[in-house]
Amino acid sequence: MKFTYRVYGMSDSGNCYKVRLLLEHLRAPYEWVEIDTRTGVTRQSEFLAMNPNGRVPLLEWAPGRYLAESNAILYYLAEGSAYWPDASLHRAEALQWMFFEQYSHEPYIAVARFICTLLPPDHVRRAELPRLLERGRQALGVMEQHLTRQAFFAAGTYSVADIALYAYTHAAGEGGFDLAPYGAVRAWIARVESQPGFVPLRAAAT
Ligand SMILES: N[C@@H](CCC(=O)N[C@@H](CS)C(=O)NCC(=O)O)C(=O)O
Numbered sequence: 584m585k586f587t588y589r590v591y592g593m594s595d596s597g598n599c600y601k602v603r604l605l606l607e608h609l610r611a612p613y614e615w616v617e618i619d620t621r622t623g624v625t626r627q628s629e630f631l632a633m634n635p636n637g638r639v640p641l642l643e644w645a646p647g648r649y650l651a652e653s654n655a656i657l658y659y660l661a662e663g664s665a666y667w668p669d670a671s672l673h674r675a676e677a678l679q680w681m682f683f684e685q686y687s688h689e690p691y692i693a694v695a696r697f698i699c700t701l702l703p704p705d706h707v708r709r710a711e712l713p714r715l716l717e718r719g720r721q722a723l724g725v726m727e728q729h730l731t732r733q734a735f736f737a738a739g740t741y742s743v744a745d746i747a748l749y750a751y752t753h754a755a756g757e758g759g760f761d762l763a764p765y766g767a768v769r770a771w772i773a774r775v776e777s778q779p780g781f782v783p784l785r786a787a788a789t
Pocket of ligand 1: 626
């Protein structure tokens, strides 16, 4: 019998949502194991045995075999599907935007959202917000520039690069970002949300 993918993830996390969104697009069966990272469970030995880096999402792709890092999981699941481009240059473009997401986008937009939504209003980490907002706006500006010329991030067609960037961009308002000045980004968000199999961030996990 074929093994059903098991995803260890936190429903409210954009990194975990990326994996769920792709699995829904692919209509692939999967089991979702809800992990509340705030309890410290990802830093306990049982979880560290599965992912020594102590983070979700984590994909169990075969019994006892695990893959971490949201964008690596996207690549693994998308290969051979319409969500991973065919041409090598287009695959490289997808990777370019997935690395951009992890280095120039997620560390600012996701972290601002984390501080605003999960930490108490008087938390000392609020002091980080001005810098996070400045850097996050730079990332949104780069996306805006690209999206004024192309409908999607790699090869002009919807791919895992869009899934990786959509996860935290559409929720940027929760981190204090105003998307109003980014018209091309907002139009792209609407295009992503009209893709077959799309599910919103807060849909009940299966
Ligand atoms: N680069 C990783 C980031 C994963 C990550 O930071 N996960 C957070 C939830 S969004 C987490 O597990 N935090 C728990 C912890 O750091 O203890 C990815 O893209 O998967």
